[in-house]
Amino acid sequence: MPEAMPGARLAVVVLHYGDVAHTRRCIESLYATNASYAAIILVDNGTRDSELSGLETCYPALRMIHLPENLGWAGGCNAGVRVALADGSQAVCLLNNDTVVPGGADALAGLGARFLETGPCLLQPRISYMDEVKGEQIDPASWPWAKVVSEGFYELNFAYGACLLVHAEIFTRIGLFDERFFLQLEETDFYQRAVKQGYKSYCDTSVLIRHVESAGFGHHMTPLKCYYITRNTLLLLEKHRMVGKAGLHRLKGLFWLLWSEQPGAVADKKMTGFLKWAMLGRGGAAGFRAGLKDYFLRRFGRGPKSLESMRGASGQSD
Numbered sequence: 001m002p003e004a005m006p007g008a009r010l011a012v013v014v015l016h017y018g019d020v021a022h023t024r025r026c027i028e029s030l031y032a033t034n035a036s037y038a039a040i041i042l043v044d045n046g047t048r049d050s051e052l053s054g055l056e057t058c059y060p061a062l063r064m065i066h067l068p069e070n071l072g073w074a075g076g077c078n079a080g081v082r083v084a085l086a087d088g089s090q091a092v093c094l095l096n097n098d099t100v101v102p103g104g105a106d107a108l109a110g111l112g113a114r115f116l117e118t119g120p121c122l123l124q125p126r127i128s129y130m131d132e133v134k135g136e137q138i139d140p141a142s143w144p145w146a147k148v149v150s151e152g153f154y155e156l157n158f159a160y161g162a163c164l165l166v167h168a169e170i171f172t173r174i175g176l177f178d179e180r181f182f183l184q185l186e187e188t189d190f191y192q193r194a195v196k197q198g199y200k201s202y203c204d205t206s207v208l209i210r211h212v213e214s215a216g217f218g219h220h221m222t223p224l225k226c227y228y229i230t231r232n233t234l235l236l237l238e239k240h241r242m243v244g245k246a247g248l249h250r251l252k253g254l255f256w257l258l259w260s261e262q263p264g265a266v267a268d269k270k271m272t273g274f275l276k277w278a279m280l281g282r283g284g285a286a287g288f289r290a291g292l293k294d295y296f297l298r299r300f301g302r303g304p305k306s307l308e309s310m311r312g313a314s315g316q317s318d
Contacts, residue, residue, distance in 0.1 A: 010038045010112045010165075011089040012105055013080030015073065016052065016097050017045040022212065023097040024055060030095075031059055033104030039063065039089065040105060043080045046070040072182035072302060073161065081176055085168055091115065093165045098212035100130070101163075111165055111207045114153070120167035121200050122159045122191065125207035137162075137211055140203050149202065156201040159191035162211050170194055178239075180300035184228035185236050192240050223287035224307045226258055230291030235300065258288060283310070 012030060016023045023042070030040055040062055044052055046069040056064055065079055077094050084092045091112045101107055111123055127138040140146035140154035147155040164187060174193045177186045191201060233254045237247050255274060277285050287307055294300070 009088075009090040010093060010105075010109045011080075011084030011087065011091070012038050012040045012093045012095055012108055013043060013077060013084060014040065014095050014097050015043050015045055015076040015080065016049070017047060017070065017076070019098070020049050020051045023052070026095065026097050026099055026101075027055055027059065027062065029100040029102065030105040030108075031062075032101075033106040035061070035105040037109030038093075038105040039084070039087065041065060041080045041083060043067065043076050045072075045076040070302065072179065074177040074179045074181050074183070074186040077161075078176040078179065081171060085171060090168050091165060092168065092171070093163065094161060095209075096162045096211065098130075099162060100210045102208055102210070107207050108163075108165065111204055114202065114204055115167055118200070118202060120169040121202055122167075122170070122194060123165035124156065124160055124201070124203045125163055125209050126203065126205040127160070127162060128208060128210050130210045130212045137213065138203060139205060141205050152205045154203045154205070156203050159187045159194075159201050161187035162213070163209050170197075170199055173197055180235065181232050182228065182301050182303065184225070185232040189236055189239060192236075221258070221284055223283050223290075223310045224303060226284040226287030227291040227294075227303050227307050229254065229257065230288050231295045231300070231303075232291075234292075234295040258284060286310075 014023065014026055014030075027040070027042065030038075040059075041064075042052070042055065042062055043065045044067060046067045048066070052064070056062055063083070065083060067076060067079055070076075071079065080094075081092050093108050093112070095101070095108075103110070108125075111125055114123055115121070124138060126136070126141075128136050136142060138160060140156065141152070149155055174190075174197055178189050181189060194201070233250060236242070237250055242250055258274075278288055279285075290304055290307060294303070
């Protein structure tokens, strides 16, 4: 791994929503080293959790931003990015609060040193599940199709928001995250916009983080998650004019993602089974129908409160 970025030119933005225990563990892991190469910004996404004040006491260098309301992953991250850029940060690492960074903030600064080789780009570390039994979440070294750049360094055809390091130039050139998405696929939209401007996405497997994944949704395909994935997939297709094979591939992915986690889906892989579930089912199907409806009614941003009450209200974790 390259030597860390000198000075506090890297800002690590952690978005808090919901589970204070997750956030505390994440912040503690960042400060496990002296964090001399990174400024750490914690964004409270409208929760007003009193327990967060203890983190400010333990870590005086920690910068807190308190938002008046839940702005979702996109809006919450944007708030942190604006502060980081105003402070002169040359790169911003967006880090989910349900992660742990074994090497501390200095490891993320080391990841940022890759910019010296690649120029402005999107960077991700290797990501393992917190539950080691589940194995790796992102590890191109295990993918036969991976595009090798150099030893332990791979080019990706996506960006992943659980830990995404972005050069400041990219924000300046293409803007921040589209807050219409609110949650889910906002980093995919950001990646598509970056690629159109000639930027690339990479993974450095020498840097590792651990991720619970979808902690804000209770780790399941909840009605709310089905809602955001459905609505935002259609918004993504529209925004980037994904037609033909590209659009069909994305729609097929939506179909299998939603249907594969429903009871009975394994036994019934036909489209008729999915359509019956989509039209008449409860739970996730209700989220799917609401997502379709809100897309066509042009309702973007935060989803219906009725779905949030069905378990899974989130403003942070993908």
